[in-house]
Amino acid sequence: MPDGLKAIVADPGGAVIGLDFDGTLSPIVPDPAAARIHPDGPAVLARLGELVGAVVIVTGRPAATAVEYGSLAGVPGLVVLGHYGLERWEAGSLTAPPVHPGLERVKAGLPPLVAGLDGVRIEDKERAVAVHTRQAADPQATLDALREPVAALAAEAGLAVEPGKFVLELRPPGMDKGMALSAFLRERAARSVLFAGDDLGDLAAFAAVRASGLPGVTVFSGSSELDVEADLVVDGPPGVLGLLASIADAVESGRTG
Incomplete structure (x- = not known):
């Protein structure tokens, strides 16, 4: 088990689990409007949300769209940073700047x-x-x-x-997934971090994990056509959710062991 995962399991209350949406929680489909979370996603995320410090989705989609397409409104403590961090959805409330002219x-x-x-x-x-x-x-x-x-x-x-x-x-310029994730880690005083993504826009978040100085794990769930450095490589949304479920299993086992 990578050291970052060990840190998450040993101290789940200090862990931030960061996730992209398309290609990470939802399979890539020809029509983006038809994308929906993998069937196992809501239950796995709800379970994990009860165990770790925070689950945050950082996506290029509008935050409310990710919540809708992911059936995520019931995930405990979930935060969704939409439009690469310009929007924030939390506890049913959406905050966002004015639309760029x-x-x-x-x-x-x-x-x-x-x-x-x-x-x-x-x-x-x-x-x-x-x-x-x-x-x-x-x-x-x-x-x-x-x-x-x-x-x-x-x-x-x-x-x-x-x-x-x-x-x-x-x-709009001035924000990317790395900046959004870094700010969230500071906000939550994170002690460990995992980020999973599948495309070029997620590389900034991978870099933020490495630059954070925290025990961290980067998880790539995308195509082999992209040359991406990551700690773990999994097979699309099923692989991501399988990994998250195994983290939840390990945390619960540690609490009962």
Whole structure:
């Protein structure tokens, strides 16, 4: 067992369990609006939430969407940091800054950029806009062709581009998953941390785990096409939830042993 996991099991009250949503708790699907948490997810997270210091989901999705798609409202003490940390959902309450004024510019400018590109989908995420190429005949070539014009449009609007697997997301600058996770660790005075993710946007959170100075574990649940350094590699959402269930088993065993 990695030292980070040992620290979590030995002192669960000081542990923060951080998780991405898509590809980590929910299987990747062609239509992002059809994504739902793995069937085992709500029960495993509810169980873990009773045992550790905090469970926090850090996602590019709107926080309320992650709660809805994950059936997560009943997870004890859950915090969801949406839009890479710009939004916060906790105990049924959502807090968020004003919508970035540049979003209207990109919402108007993206349709002409993708016109004629079969299989390209624009997703309005309220405080961000994503361009998906997963359903294109050649997803990677289509994504590569869009990088430069999408980056130019984002720059005009004062937005940042967050690349992912077959997606380019245009969002407000100044926040990423690493910054969001680091701030949460300080807020909770964490003594150990685990973060699980599957895509490029999660690398900042992995770096935050390493930079925290805490006993930590990074868990990669994504495709082998991405070259990612992580302490553990698991097979998608079933692997993540199996790991979380094993942590809960070990904590409960320690309490009764």
